[in-house]
Amino acid sequence: MIFTRVLLLLIATFFLNRSETASAVSDNSSIDISLSQLGCSTSIITGLPQFDSGVSPESIRLDIPEKYGSNCKITGIYLRGEITQRTLPQLKFIVAVTDNTLEPWETPYLELDSPGGLISEAMKIGEFVAQRKMPTSVHHAERCFSACVLIYAAGWQRIPGGKIGIHRPFSTEISTESLSFSQYLEQYENLTPVLKKYYGKFGVSPTIVDVMNVVTSDNIKILSAEELELYGLDFENVAYAEYNKAKTIQKCGNEYYELKKRWDDFHISCMVQQLTETNNSNILDNCTKLADQKYPNFREMYNNCL
Template sequence: MMPMRYPIRTCGLLLTCAVLAACGSQAPVDAPTPSAQTATSMNSESRQDFGATVVEIPKPEPKWDPYEDIATVDWTPMDLSSGKAWLSCDRDYEAKGDGEALVSLGFSSLWKQMQPCRDEGVVRIRYRGKISSDFTGLVQRVADMGDTLGIKSRILDIDSSGGQVEDAIRAGDAMAESGWMIWVREDAVCHSSCVLILAAGDMRMIAGPVGIHRMLRIGSKATSRAELNQELREIHEQLNLYLQRNGAATTIADLMMTVPNRSLRLLTAQELDLFGLAGRNAAEDDLDRIRLARKCGEAFVRRQDAFFRDYNLLCVTPGEEVAGMGECGRDLKQRYGFPDRNCPADGPLSEYD
């Protein structure tokens, strides 16, 4: 009987499978990783340097995003603990006062309290306290509920000595996208980070004192001037970006750095105007001009420009009460044909129509 012969290819395949089977039966062994010290010594002893030094790179800390969660309003139940707030559907604080006390920021509670404002088309929030996360929640929720109820005119009647920088930037960015007029009444103040809230308003009427100083992080861990300077540089960078996107002068951020946190520098009426913190917001004004030119025509825009020139000259004077500024503007509007017949809801100071 002839011996069975396998073709050469078949034998090679069987041998390969046997080797692979034998290898597969053994557990894989991880190759040892040389430590940084070992790798360095290997390089120093070798004639060729392959750059094998092992360096542990720390993971960068996530940077704070100023636009995070602005578009989405969180309606998780919360109370207003950093200050006191009152809600009114009337602009006349001299005759009507500050309104009803606002305690809960829950959806159903705020919905009930803002219902009467639907007929007037305006909601005024009188806030006295610190700038904090619950203040941010207050302005976000009032604006969101205003959108739900069709209340387009929102007034923040603020009295604040400041608070946390990051919360002021979050609140300001939220307000910049939701159409707020800001008052600093003759019996109120706006100091420190409250100035950032002013920068975000569409229209600012200021009768009370506005002051600035260095803004330090609460709970700072700085132990030297160098560490403190690094923190201040980071804050300064955030302030610059914030002021730029809201149409205010970055000079304010530089000026803040020269005033110790325990001190205060009051801004004059001329400085408020020069730095873009009073009157019409420059960024919003340019955006409105583009929108109004498309909707109401170039003649409408030129007439509105003429009104604001006279309004700033005749109605906004140092020491004037906020109520007087509004009444002066309301009467002055008639001389320029506002409210306009074709665009009645788009004229200047429409909050007073």
């Protein structure tokens, strides 16, 4: 299941010491394809065609087995650099490459490494991520700053392994050339409720926007693990969890939902224990088998619920 695959990555990447502040930087953007480290000759496909190049997603998808291995599997999408007006169409283009390459219940995760960019575009990308039910992750050596956090927040599961940073939005879409200071503040004030509504929709506390607004755009406040949990920006997207709970109970009944909760809890505990006690590379499979043994009715009910 995608939940356990994401969770395993979560456990392995979360340990990180975070600093208090850092300076924002700017760089070029790219969207690459992440590949499974097993069965592929490389872990990332870079230099992909642009969405307006005339190359079809299907042709890229068909080339992967020949170029990178017949058993090569796409696991995710890697978004790097500044968020611009070209980021969303390029992301949609690359997502189309991954179509029909995963199991029906799987979704490619979106790995983020970005200093930020355009707020409005980041919000559009976040809506797309939520629509596709994509998990989001920030690797331990990477960062997600400013507008990037809007994308990260929309993931149905999140992996905050790297630095998550916020600051007062510096919107290039608000021209100060013909505005007085009071007029600028009025336009800026209009942005605050929009951001609060957006974050709230994904189970993030709207107070995160108030915290952002007191950090100058020249600096970044790196959120600690405690702050990520406090603001609802840690692993679980509360909004999606509640939606999934209601949908699961409606489709499969409360008995299955409660059984699945117990199965998941055991599965998580098993992986945490084995990660700390063994170097076994088959932890995921081992814990799945042990969970199925402990709850012998789960697999049949799970298959009936698909």
